Amino acid sequence: MVNPVHLRTLLEVTRRGSFAAAAVQLGYTASAVSQQMSALEREAGVTLFERSARSVRPTETAFVMARHAAKVLTDIDALLAATSRTHDTTAQEVRLGIFPSLATYALPRLLRLPQWPNLGINLKVFVAEPAQTIQGLRTGGELDLALVYQVGQGGLAWPHSVNRQWLGDDNFRVVLPESWGLQAGSQVSASQLAEMPWIMHHPGTSDATVIERLFASCNLHPRVVAYCDDFNASLEMAAAGFGAALVPELAMQHMDSGVVVLDVPEIRLARNIFALLINEKQNAQVGLFMEQLSDILRGLSISPRRR
Numbered sequence: 438m439v440n441p442v443h444l445r446t447l448l449e450v451t452r453r454g455s456f457a458a459a460a461v462q463l464g465y466t467a468s469a470v471s472q473q474m475s476a477l478e479r480e481a482g483v484t485l486f487e488r489s490a491r492s493v494r495p496t497e498t499a500f501v502m503a504r505h506a507a508k509v510l511t512d513i514d515a516l517l518a519a520t521s522r523t524h525d526t527t528a529q530e531v532r533l534g535i536f537p538s539l540a541t542y543a544l545p546r547l548l549r550l551p552q553w554p555n556l557g558i559n560l561k562v563f564v565a566e567p568a569q570t571i572q573g574l575r576t577g578g579e580l581d582l583a584l585v586y587q588v589g590q591g592g593l594a595w596p597h598s599v600n601r602q603w604l605g606d607d608n609f610r611v612v613l614p615e616s617w618g619l620q621a622g623s624q625v626s627a628s629q630l631a632e633m634p635w636i637m638h639h640p641g642t643s644d645a646t647v648i649e650r651l652f653a654s655c656n657l658h659p660r661v662v663a664y665c666d667d668f669n670a671s672l673e674m675a676a677a678g679f680g681a682a683l684v685p686e687l688a689m690q691h692m693d694s695g696v697v698v699l700d701v702p703e704i705r706l707a708r709n710i711f712a713l714l715i716n717e718k719q720n721a722q723v724g725l726f727m728e729q730l731s732d733i734l735r736g737l738s739i740s741p742r743r744r
Contacts, residue, residue, distance in 0.1 A: 534570025592643025604736035635659035655703035
């Protein structure tokens, strides 16, 4: 019989692309992930990874199994949540901290799902930026669960007492005014964007620092015409022809027709979205909530999906 723990690990490996990256997200060692995947291959009787001296690559079978595993694990979580509700008829209150674009474009989709009323969660929502919601997780804080993002490796710190779970990536995209005449989806080099006016993050923020380093690494030194941390405002200014901008996909769900999205291979950056959960609040209902939100995030992506 296939172990559901191994299926969850397989999902993480195919999402993150390596044993080491999956181990970081799951709190295992890379060796433990490798052992679990070897056990899964024995349980299923199939080869899931092509192994060489330098790398381990998922096979097509691994991706197919991962897609089916996601559905199976969601069903298991739903069953556990339903079982939990038969023993406790009172909805569980979850005090949720969430950043604005996730609250605007992802959470409402989850709340509109037909199965939402049966999940047995009574949400109390606090919309704020990650640094503020993380403070709410600390001892005596007002939050049970914080949905946060991190760009690069710095900028955020959270209590060691919380459980961290990766939910998805919100990829940044380069947007230009449609009036500039470039075709949507065109592949251009960073050097072709160097002389254009840009709308950028305010200097000094952690996001701005990461973006500045990325741009410098591909010799892109933008001519800044506006500093703006509001992505909706950046999109509107871009649509008006004011400048180019780097905007995450979540903020582009209701994108103005006056902008085009380009493919710039040198500019690959994402906001990594995590759930930070007080350990004693972890149960099947909360786990299903996070799984469903993760599914919605994947559905909102405008980038080519991971295999």
